Amino acid sequence: MSDTYLRLDRQICFSLNAASRAFGSVYRVLLKDLGLTYPQYLVMLVLWEDGELPVKRLGERLRLDSGTLSPLLKRLEANGLVRRERSARDERSVNVALTEEGAALKERAAEVPRRIAAATGFDLAEIDDLRARLNQLTEALDAAALLQDA
Amino acid sequence: MSDTYLRLDRQICFSLNAASRAFGSVYRVLLKDLGLTYPQYLVMLVLWEDGELPVKRLGERLRLDSGTLSPLLKRLEANGLVRRERSARDERSVNVALTEEGAALKERAAEVPRRIAAATGFDLAEIDDLRARLNQLTEALDAAALLQDA
DNA sequence: CACAATTCAGTTGTGCACAACTCAATCGCG
């Protein structure tokens, strides 16, 4: 096999990783005012959209496990943005809900997506297209990961 | 502004982040045999391609700073894959070079890109196109990040 | 009902990303 395929600039994963971190830098600045990190912002997005939900379901929506979410949620709770309480009907489960303060933060977050979109320099159609491709990619990779396990 | 833009499934950054982590899972399995993590693999790619180079330049190619690279390189050195030595002509600079073992690993890494490409389910043209768009995105975000600083 | 298997959240340990910082080497300007 030619070395071509080992060239850094041919690795899609590198471009992906670089783009993801470049987003991180832009978000970091925008979210600083809100007192959120980027992963915390993603959690808040789900809560603003769905309202109260168990940790398990939050993890499904964000593709994150309890090892990542438990400490993150603890920090959000310490900052007064969410409440966590054991479910009455299933004591294994913990429901995560917005506090007043957490719900109120939605107002101030409202302009973040627009500013991010502006930073990309892409129009809405381009963003939609790229998003669709990335979702397709993720799906394929997940399927491949499952095969690896077997 | 409508809530639409705060929906998780509208956030390009989330798709990007998810795809990046999905890649991580697939790489993790493939690279386990080589004893590399994914960021370590990226460093090795650069070294296989460029040969010896200073930490500074490595960081430029990978968009990583010394805070990330220093401990990572220390681990690669501990695993016998690279050597680090202060430059004679500029004592501030540290050159990173492959050991015999590190150079030899290239052979075994040769099939990784093909297996990754297969896992994506994309053909080469699709990958090239996606890569180009992501690079464009990164460039735009970097430019926006610079504006933020000012 | 009993009890093994499963589910859920949380903990521990490792590694990466990045900001903020230190410290030594080098550069550049007067």
Next chain:
DNA sequence: CGCGATTGAGTTGTGCACAACTGAATTGTG
């Protein structure tokens, strides 16, 4: 030359990602 500014690597501290694990609650099966 002398000295302040800059550069390069490294350290420290915080937070995220994830594997592997624990322990308690629940479920399913005989």
